[in-house]
Amino acid sequence: MATPVFAPAPLEPGTLRVIPLGGLGEIGRNMTIFEIDGKILIVDAGVLFPEEHQPGVDLILPDFAPIRSRLDDIVGVVLTHGHEDHIGAVPYLLKLKQDIPLIGSTLTLALVEAKLKEHRITPYTLTVREGQHENLGPFELEFVAVNHSIPDALAVAIRTTAGTVLHTGDFKMDQLPLDDRITDLRAFARLGEQGVDLFLPDSTNADVPGFTPLERDIGPVLESVIAKAPRRVIVASFSSHVHRVQQVLDAAVANGRRVALMGRSMVRNMTIAEQLGFLRVPEGVLIDAKKAADLPDDRIVYMSTGSQGEPMAVLARMANLEHQIEIGEGDTIILASSLIPGNENAVYRVINGLTKLGARVVHKANAKVHVSGHAAAGELLYCYNILKPRNVLPVHGEYRHLTANAALAIETGVPAENTFVGEDGMVLDLRDGVARVAGQLDLGHVYVDGSSVGEITDADLKDRRILAEEGFISIFIAVDMQTGRPIVGPEIQSRGFAEDESVFDAVKPQIIKALGEAAANGTRDQHAYSQVVRRTVGRWVNTQHRRRPMIVPVVIEA
Amino acid sequence: MATPVFAPAPLEPGTLRVIPLGGLGEIGRNMTIFEIDGKILIVDAGVLFPEEHQPGVDLILPDFAPIRSRLDDIVGVVLTHGHEDHIGAVPYLLKLKQDIPLIGSTLTLALVEAKLKEHRITPYTLTVREGQHENLGPFELEFVAVNHSIPDALAVAIRTTAGTVLHTGDFKMDQLPLDDRITDLRAFARLGEQGVDLFLPDSTNADVPGFTPLERDIGPVLESVIAKAPRRVIVASFSSHVHRVQQVLDAAVANGRRVALMGRSMVRNMTIAEQLGFLRVPEGVLIDAKKAADLPDDRIVYMSTGSQGEPMAVLARMANLEHQIEIGEGDTIILASSLIPGNENAVYRVINGLTKLGARVVHKANAKVHVSGHAAAGELLYCYNILKPRNVLPVHGEYRHLTANAALAIETGVPAENTFVGEDGMVLDLRDGVARVAGQLDLGHVYVDGSSVGEITDADLKDRRILAEEGFISIFIAVDMQTGRPIVGPEIQSRGFAEDESVFDAVKPQIIKALGEAAANGTRDQHAYSQVVRRTVGRWVNTQHRRRPMIVPVVIEA
Structure with missing residues (x-):
């Protein structure tokens, strides 16, 4: 089940290529692309909400890199249901190309349209319901009712010349739901009898034993x-x-x-x-x-x-x-x-x-006022036994959830080598009922912060974490490049480090001395003087305070 | 149960004053002081581990302010058991006065001595065991065996002329413990028959129904x-x-x-x-x-x-x-x-x-490989019924735990007005079996960061949180005070804000313009010019980027 990073070979005609752009290794930003014969179908385009080690980030998007140059080949985006982790990235996708068609149920499309209105986008849409078939280029779609914590959710079967795929979206199998709309196991049974070559099941609760309560x-x-x-x-x-x-x-x-x-x-x-x-x-x-x-x-x-x-x-x-x-x-x-x-x-x-x-x-801890919207292990076993899929790619989960889901598949008889536990960017090729890992793309996290999309990088987040842990000290000096003598400064500012800035009086003479010594040793350029300041202040703060704030020297030529 | 901040009246002879310095409103830094007739007894001196909104902090100590000027009046520190949240602040307390006696069981003192060795402190100690009585000034102590997730834990009964107090420390009531050392309910029963005027019970699991498993x-x-x-x-x-x-x-x-x-x-x-x-x-x-x-x-x-x-x-x-x-x-x-x-x-x-x-x-979520060390609601009910305390001050818990524990006391017949749910710094006076809130001290959090104790303040932590969320932009300028003209700079640095610093090219002319206008309007001082820079950059970053980084202007006289 290992997935090294390697480039896939060009896609041959008649082979279906599946690439999850999000949702593998995380609960959120679900998005999977399916490609065959030059055309691309997308299932879901969701956002991920940031964790504490991603401070100040509003949203995290899937990395659109693999489709950015292929926008004209996209036949549509199937939205399985109206939760943010499945529709939240749609506005950002449509900003790349506004006329990509959105396919979904009545409620799902109504929710995504309300969201797009805030972004001033009017989308092209195709409303579908359970039982309906639609052809989009080389993809023949069939929609199947599933039960989830939002109404009108759909699974989607995708038939291609390379084989049949079933993507559950998010689902559970409440047998007495409030709206009487159960997950359609008859359809699952029929699909299973016809043969499911690749099954992509929701893994969120795969490590929860038993059944989700009613x-x-x-x-x-x-x-x-x-x-x-x-x-x-x-x-x-x-x-x-x-x-x-x-x-x-x-x-x-x-x-x-x-x-x-x-x-x-x-x-x-x-x-x-x-x-x-x-x-x-x-x-x-x-x-x-x-x-x-x-x-x-x-x-x-x-x-x-x-x-x-x-x-x-x-x-x-x-x-x-x-x-x-x-x-x-x-x-x-x-x-x-x-x-x-x-x-x-x-x-x-x-x-x-x-x-x-x-x-x-x-x-929830002191009264039964909530139940989950996702199928637990017991329910997933029913699915595996009804579908008997040839290959399984668990989606929608952290690594521990995906692994637990794969283990359930194996227990019901799916060969271990036909279960694929992977990461975002895994490239899975399907042909004649045989699935194999054909590559691994190196996909990133795309951070939305304020009005910026993708400007904030992992390096910025690392800086933010250091700033949060230790604060910073900035030192400004205008230096005579020949003598290392400060003409202006050192002017020291800090935040998150110490209330009383007089603590820096002790290090100023050390900085001046170090600059003079550097000049005596032949230093003449800005960058080298900056390094001298950084080292001097770094050593002082570490020895005297046992701390490691970010040190930001600004040395300019006087 | 409300506890406004107000100063207590001077303590009268024969009245026992109880002040929790830590452990009320938090799980950690447990420490309570007891004072009567000019002498002070301390029970526990623990640390609290920081949460994510206290970045970079190593430890949080109780605020020693109420005892800082009274060190010579302290007769000793009873340590109920060897966990960090009960002994971790001892080194910091002994740094104020090394010869304050520590009283505890064999294992507790061995653990605290190992810790003190790292701080190069050799303490004065008194080893006690269950059943033992000791007099320390006006306090007559009796130690009672309790069962917890560390061996050799003790509760302590404190008899004074003002009444009898029972402090459980941390405990549960496993009836078949591995070391056969159960919480001594016979002793609790005897104390109850003699009369417990004030009971301080562990609240950690008070909101967990039933009993902690074996x-x-x-x-x-x-x-x-x-x-x-x-x-x-x-x-x-x-x-x-x-x-x-x-x-x-x-x-x-x-x-x-x-x-x-x-x-x-x-x-x-x-x-x-x-x-x-x-x-x-x-x-x-x-x-x-x-x-x-x-x-x-x-x-x-x-x-x-x-x-x-x-x-x-x-x-x-x-x-x-x-x-x-x-x-x-x-x-x-x-x-x-x-x-x-x-x-x-x-x-x-x-x-x-x-x-x-x-x-x-x-x-724990997929196999029974751990049980808690704290008494659940069912066990606490046993304690209340055996002890029948006159007054109850729940300790060791967040507000929701303290409230749940008080509710259990009331259910067993303790009058609601005799249960005291409070915060650190609450002053509770006891005399003739009557307890009353006599004041509320305003106690702070003392942060340990590197080798510093108490240098980092809540303001620094607020700065750190802003830095973490948004990063910072620092702007250095040496200005001619008369004309507002920059002689050096603006030199702009940022971290955690954007990778590409050329974004700042757009704002530099705005800064120069704003400084010139300020000078024309009569501005002549550093602080006012700084404000101009802060406002200009702040407005630009908010309008152009919808972000709010920390803005650190450094304006000096050229």
Whole structure:
């Protein structure tokens, strides 16, 4: 299963080439390209949210390098569902070429169109639904209903002359879903009987034993928590989780409460979901957030964002008393969401803040108020046994998830050599039912920071980490190049290092002395003097303070 | 339960004053001071490990401000057990006054003495054991055995003329512990019958329902994982977890394997534990790490540190192939530890790295290889019912843990107004069985960074966070104060902002123009010119790049 970095041979006619640009080795920025006979099909184009070692980054995109010079060959982008990690990079892709067609279900396209509107892009779209077939160049597509934590999700079967591929998108197999739209195992069975040459399954929960519990077990819990709440109830969830919002609406009605939606994305998404019939809003239950304040405290439920502790979202602002709704004794907060790894500190800071204000905080750890949207190991075994795929490329997961998914494939009889655990940029060629690793592209992370895309590099992030750990010291000197004598300076500034800048008085004479010695030894150029300053200050700060701040010398000719 | 910041009245004779300096609102830097009739007793002096929003900080100490001018009044420091969050600040306390007596059990004092040796301090110590009574000035101490994830832990009862206090230290109530040393509920019962006026219980797991599972359930799991391991086994755990190491030694022997201890603190602590009889090392099981490499792969277990993903510890270095032991296909890694919140990303990075190298990684989420060392809610209820304390001050927890513990007290009949959920610096006075909040001190965080203690401030950390998010731009100019004309510069440097520094060419003319205009409007001083530069660059970077880096102007007189 090793994947060395090597260049693939040119693609021969009749061979299908599969390259995941994102989603392998990370939960996010899902994007896979399929190429045959000169044409390219893309499945998903999502974003990844940064971790703490990527400070100040807003978003991370897949590296579009392999398709940048091939934009005219792209026949379309299939979007499996409307989550950010599957559609978030679409605006950046369409900025390269606006008329690439987007193919997806009604809800998925509505959500991506709302997003594109903010970027002032009107896309070309093709709405599809489960059971539908579409031909795009050499690709014959069939869409299959799957159940996930957002409605109207689709898997896609891709038939080519080289073989048949099934990409699940994100899915689970809730057998009693709220909208009765189950993952279509009959279609999976039929595809399996016809023969699936390559299967790309969601790996997110592949290392979770057993089965994801039923969505409908959540409703009664929400209802009973709301029933017991003496004052206001605030429920926080993902802004696209239509079914969770549905359950909150229903639980509110059962308790004679009204619901106010809070947060821009929550209002936008639920408006779309209602218009398209995915959210059933009981008559008169919704109330404008501003008017809700006039209701008695035990008659209102606020439905908000911020379940991951995001500092600017409604919930964190409430915890910091920076929101017009002032949380107090008797209020109940429900975090109806999973705790995404890496967000623990932020979430617990919010929970502590709300608790301190007197609120009761109900979350996944102390009540069954959320279930995952991804298939656990038990469900994946069903898929493998129904499909009996010839080859498996687990997608959508960190390395540990991909490995766990491959192990499940092997347990159901897929030969180990036909399971491919790889990284973004892996090149997999398929022909006559045989898949093989044909190359490995060296793909990067593309960082979005402010209005810049790809300007911030890994080197900048390394600098930022050093700055965060140690701060910096900058030393400015205008030097006589012949004598090394400072004409102006040394002028020393620091941040994140020490409050009292008089500490630098000790090193200034050392700098002047070192410059003089360097000149005596023949130094005459700016760069060499800079190095002298860097070394002198570096040695001093390390010996005297046992610290390693970034040292930024600026030596100019006087 | 509100605790406004207010100054306590001077302490009257015969009243006991309790002030937690650390451990309230955080898991770490536990330290509480008790004062009566002019004398001070300290219980524990621990450190807190920094979170991601405190970058570059090595350790966080309790604020010693309230005792700094009272060092001669301190009768001693009781150390309840040998974990860093209870003993780690002792060296910094003894640097203020070396002859403050330390009181603790054999193992606790051995561990603190080893630590003090590194700081070249030889302490005054008094070794005590369970059941023992000692008088220190106005404090009559009685030590009670408690069970925890390190041997030889003690609770301490403190009798004064103002009433009796019981401080649990850290504990749980494993009823079948490996060393048969259970938390002494007979002693708790006796103390309860005599009357406990103030109870300070460990809150770490107060929000975990039920009971902490038995330590001895771990052994068979470890044994079976090791039995099935085809090649090398690496177990990572806390370096002071004597019982876990004991279980690994026993499991290794049962499987005909030898054990190599890795990591300086692991070797040091286990050497002490063996010498004092707390660790039973079976004849011939230990082997030097260097010699272990000569054994067949299926005959060795490495016992290492790094279970929290610490980047410099053995395990993370193995995952990065920066360790002499090269992990490969067939190796088994066991993380026999809890995953401390906030460490998830680091730990999963290590797990992904090890998995990628071909190893199987067994951890708490997929096998029962660890149990907590702290009493869960069910155990705390036993304590409350046996003790029936008059007043309760939950310690050792974030706000949500303290609140959960107080709720348990109230459920067992402690009046709500007698439970005190507070923050570090809360002043609680006790007299005639009545406790009341008498003040709130404003205590800070004392940061240790390199060799500096308390030099780094919250302002520096704020600077570091901005630097991490956005990087910085520094602008140097030597200006003619009369005309605003730059004589040298503008010379612009940046880090963490953009790779290509030619972006700044655009703003340089704007700076020169703005300085000229300022001079025309009468500006003549350095500070005002600096502000002009800051505003000009700030506006440019915000408009052109939608970013907010730290802007550091250095304007000097030419």
